[in-house]
Amino acid sequence: MRHRVYRLLAYLSLGLGAAGVVLPLLPTTPFVLFAAWCASRGSPEFAHWLDTHHRYGPMVRNWRDNRAVPTRAKWLACLMLSISWVTLYMGGAHIGLLVFLAVFFCSLAAFLVSRPPR
Template sequence: MKKKIFTFLGFLFLGFGIIGAFLPIIPTVPFILVAAYFFEKSSEKFYNWLLNNKYFGEHLKDYRVNKGITKKNKIIAILSTIFGMTLGMFFMPFIIGKILLLLILVGVIFHIINVETIKK
């Protein structure tokens, strides 16, 4: 039963990650990382599929297996996060929402900077 729940959660978070690739307010990478966690615990087949995916497999391997991010991907991640969150803040009608997005932006950038930089 636990494996079925974790597999379901893996697909749920994968779906959120895919949606996040198209909507600037929803982050992609954290959802894909959570999906990888749930697939790792529930289904070797889906976990391997995720790690070998042509769109984000290499980035997942870097983060989960090699425990880091390349310098190029750090720059891309920071710039795309700034772009997406700034766009989200622009359209956010509530000041508290803008403040929350700004705090999330700062936290994500802080995390990306502090992750080990790996060389390829």
Template sequence: MTDQTKKFMLLMIGWFFVILGAIGLFLPVLPTTPFLLIALWAFSQSSERFHYWLYNHRTFGPPLQEWSKYGVIPLRAKIMAIATMTVSATLVISFSSTPWYGLAAMIILMLIGAGFILSRPSRRKEKDSA
């Protein structure tokens, strides 16, 4: 794959995830920030201009900067993520014929994700706020 093709593909990935992140602003079941983090990474590999634009965007920039600088996941985002995982797991367990090992794998992966989310700070430390 040529460098030009790679950059084009990463640019398209970036815009795809920006669009998903923007939709997530209006649909509470879509997590905005993780999609924007993927877009930011893709832009960092393909377009300095779009990377700068997204990182400094009036709406999208602040959560990306909080994550980048301090590893912060806001409390609201944590609640939404855990609630979405809980509802999803409940629906799959209640209404699907997934074998027990599939359900176990799903629950284990969700618990790992939830553990990571809950292990991150909800706001920056006081000494970092200055």
């Protein structure tokens, strides 16, 4: 049962990552990395496919081998986090949610920026 859940999460995450290639507000890198992590636990075949994929493979291998995030992905992720927070603020989101997300987004951005460049 656990393998099925990981496999399902891997496919869903890769689907979101693939959508992020064409949708400007949806990030690709975190979803692909999460898909690779889930696939390694639920589907060795899918994990191998991701490792050897022409578009996603370098990203996955770079993270796995060096814990590195491409500079462009860092900038885009930070920009999208900022846009998301401002959109929620302008939309009148609850102050508790805004504070929580500000702390979470800043922590996530700090983590990303601290990773070595590709």
